[in-house]
Amino acid sequence: MSPAPQRLKVYLATPRGFCAGVDRAIQIVERALELYGAPVYVRHEIVHNRHVVDRLKALGAVFVKELEQCPPDRPVVFSAHGVPKSVPAEAKTRKMFYLDATCPLVSKVHVEAERHFREGREIVLIGHAGHPEVIGTMGQLPEGTVKLIETVDDARAFTPKDAGNVAFVTQTTLSVDDTSDIVGVLKDRFPEIAEPHKEDICYATTNRQEAVKQIGADCDLVLVIGSAKSSNSQRLVEVAMRAGARAAYLVDDASHVDWAWFEGVNTLGISAGASAPENLITDLIKAVTDRYDAEVIENAGVLETVTFKLPRVLTQA
Missing domain, CATH: 3.40.1010.20 (4-hydroxy-3-methylbut-2-enyl diphosphate reductase, catalytic domain)
Structure with missing residues (x-):
């Protein structure tokens, strides 16, 4: 026995x-395929999941790294993580039809960063170097405008030009506890730091x-x-x-x-x-x-x- x-x-x-942002991004690709037929091009993985990407490939989506790999006469979708401003600008120059699947909560961070920039603040982005969302957020503003902070040590070492005129935004997918520690250091060092009206972590x-x-x-x-x-x-x-x-x-x-x-x-x-x-x-x-x-x-x-x-x-x- x-x-x-x-x-x-x-x-x-x-x-x-x-989540709602992922669901929306996938629906955008599916709906584009229904309306315009295959192929529909997608710049980068629509979301970070191989199973999702493979299923969309089977439906007729083609995933590429850059716009230059897309023919100008087919729709192209930008991933849920967001893209630098240079990407839709290039698409417009090439007269491409594009659909932006950026999660609205990521777009909120983009808007915040641009507002701080317009108001003359030095901007700190709490996030992970190389992540597509971070690349997209930093790419909303001129190069060198946004300072990336990944750790508490980075927050302690950060030296702004004007300690009284600093703002922070964050990547939406961070550890709540880790981010709280980093924000705590920034607030201790810069009591007047401008923060999001509502927390950026989604x-x-x-x-x-x-x-x-x-x-x-x-x-x-x-x-x-x-x-x-x-x-x-x-x-x-x-x-x-x-x-x-x-x-x-x-x-x-x-x-x-x-x-x-x-x-x-x-x-x-x-x-x-x-x-x-x-x-x-x-x-x-x-x-x-x-x-x-x-x-x-x-x-x-x-x-x-x-x-x-x-x-x-x-x-x-």
Whole structure:
């Protein structure tokens, strides 16, 4: 007789997976394909998830690095992370039809940065170097205008031209706790620093981190579904560890799980980054329940009701 499967409590974080900005960006590509046929070109990954990108490729989307790879007679979509101002300017010069899928909450940060620039402030951007969102935000203003700060040490070392005329904005997908520490240093050093009217870290990032905090302390192991390129997904792993999880890993999907991680595990937490589709979570839960006597418990998290409208050109067609 084979031994009974190991018992396992599975805590499912809520909310998890797609946010409104990701959902809108994907819908823009899908709707463009419906209206204009294939191919529709997309500059960079529409969101940071291989499964999403592969599905859109199968529908007729072509992903490129730069506009010069796009024919001028086909639609091109800009990714949810936002783009420097030079990109739509180039598209206009080439008379291209483009659709901007930038998340409205990222666009809010762009508007804030431009307002501070107009008002003559020295601007600090809290974020991760090389991330597409950071490149896009810094690219809203002349080169050298925005100073990037990644860590508390960077905040301590920052020396503005005028300590009384500084402002900060942030990437939308950062760790809430890490960013709070950096902002704390900036406010201590520059009491008059101008800050966002409403926090730049988006509601979805905040809610997903809070949900992982709620389950993390009770878990021997936490698995977060998401891409290694995804900032918000990486932050969820860090949040789980800080919350008290014994181990936490980022996985693309169920096929990337190392089942040796489950040795001695009695409690498992599952979450997903904001660009991970729900079917990947369903597949992971099935893979776990196929192997273990698992009780799945969904935590009572925030109910998200945010939606963003599609560009008018797509809804009026």
